[in-house]
Amino acid sequence: MREGVGALGDRIAGGLLLVVAAVAWWLSHDFTSGFGQAIGPGAFPRLVSVPLGLLSLYLIIHPGVNQRWPERSALFRQLGLLVLLMIYAGLIQPLGFLPTALLTVTLMIRLFGATWRQALPFGGLLTVGLYLLFEFALGMPLPDMPGLNW
Incomplete structure (x- = not known):
């Protein structure tokens, strides 16, 4: 069965977003916090990058049914x-x-x-x-x- 161009677009978007999630996770470890701070500034990018990465993988594995390529x-x-x-x-x-x-x-x-x-x-x-x-x-x-x- 042949997939539409929308599925290819979803996989490309999923791959790009997965790269963004990985880079955000990696760069967040360089953020320093003050002495004795339990939660530093890197916590938020890590909190966002995990679901972004998981949803990106889902988009790659199960692309949507949109058959139209974006303008x-x-x-x-x-x-x-x-x-x-x-x-x-x-x-x-x-x-x-x-x-x-x-x-x-x-x-x-x-x-x-x-x-x-x-x-x-x-x-x-x-x-x-x-x-x-x-x-x-x-x-x-x-x-x-x-x-x-x-």
Whole structure:
């Protein structure tokens, strides 16, 4: 029985997401936490990478029934999102959470069609909101900017 192009697309997406999950898991071990902290900043990427990896494997083994290949613009947005997430994972430790998240979130908002005028303030608000959530509500320290001691 011949599979549709949608199944091939699902397997490609599953393979790419599996790579993202593995890289996120690997890079999360470099995140350092303060002395005596039970949960460090690497816990969240590991928590996300495990289900992402499992769901990616499922997508590879059991692709969906969608027989339509996504449009070129949708493929580029998806690929751009994956590239942004990989860049984010690689830059968060050397640059710190705030500048890396601001750059990533703003570019993600732009990637999905917002103007710079919309993306910059909402990217800033989302970045600050995430920082406050992780640092204060969840008590999970995030990587600081180099040379910045609060």
